Amino acid sequence: MLIANDQEWSARSLETILGPHGYAVLRSYTARQTIDLARRVRPDVVILDVRMPDGDGLELARQLRAADSLGSTTPILITSSDPGHRGQQVAAYAAGAWDYILLPLDGEVLIHKLDTFAAAKREADSVRDEGLLDTATGLYNAKGLARRAQEIGAEASRRRDPLACVAVIPTPEDGSAFDETTSDDVVKRVAARVGELLRRTGRVSDAVGRLGRTEFAIIAPATEPAGAHRLAERVRAAVDAERIAASAEPTEASGGHIRVRVGYYAVPDFAESTVDAVEMLVRATSALRQSVTTGVRAPIQAFGTAQESVVGL
Secondary structure, X not given: OEEEOOOHHHHHHHHHHHHHHOOOOEEEOOHHHHHHHHHHHOOOOEEEEOEEOOEEHHHHHHHHHHOOOOOOOOOEEEEEOOOOOHHHHHXXXXXXXXXXXXXXXXXXXXXXXXXXXXXXXXXXXHXXXXXXXXXXXXXXXXXXXXXXXXXXXXXXXXXXXXXXXXEEEEEEOOOOOOOOOOOHHHHHHHHHHHHHHHHHHOOOOOEEEEOOOOOEEEEEEOOOHHHHHHHHHHHHHHHHHHHHHOOOOOOHHHOOEEEEEEEEEEEOOHHHOOOOHHHHHHHHHHHHHHHHHHOOOOOOOOOOOOEEEEEEO
């Protein structure tokens, strides 16, 4: 656990709460020191104050999130003594924070959050060690998503729950496709932005993965066809929000403005489904690929449909 805070009373308050619950604490007092410690120690959790003596806490969160030594699976929590406003909280999440916490702390709530976040990180690290995560986005890779599909499908069958698979692919604004001629740098930027968008859009219970260079999928447990439609709409709404929030025209090197197409396949009772969860995933992605090549513009309602919106990258 790394606490980045130059306010002695605040940092000591955190240590008093964390110590009895088994969290070993390291302290840093400046943004520079925090980055250096994160690189050397690779903490499981980082708690940083929104104001640092040598920089802004949100910018520090962005730098930590971009650092190879930390990655996307390490929880970052930002604390603030100011009531703030919604815009500050949104900016914190956009900077890569998992939570934005107002002081004074509720110790019991904080410990439960940290236990949950730390468990999620351990699971993600374990999955990555088994080669089931995409290193560029921190999402499941094709192998990892297939494994999660089998696990989620088994549970859905036992509970007779609905199950949905949603596939997403970005294309350039001109309607062409990102293909083998597209530079790796552009693909990396596009994949990272879309992957983060899907991570924020999905629920904690959803499994989100990258299946190809710019192809993604979401496996949504307990989601009937109508719920899959709503999930697709949330993806589109998130895309629209990204487009509106873009403060400058994106460059060609960043991927430019892109269109995101969404398709899904869902069943109301997985126990009665004639296909397994992996086949559902295959059907959703196959339908999405077909919509890209044929230019289908049908509304998102059922298997084989796609809809698009625009986002700036």
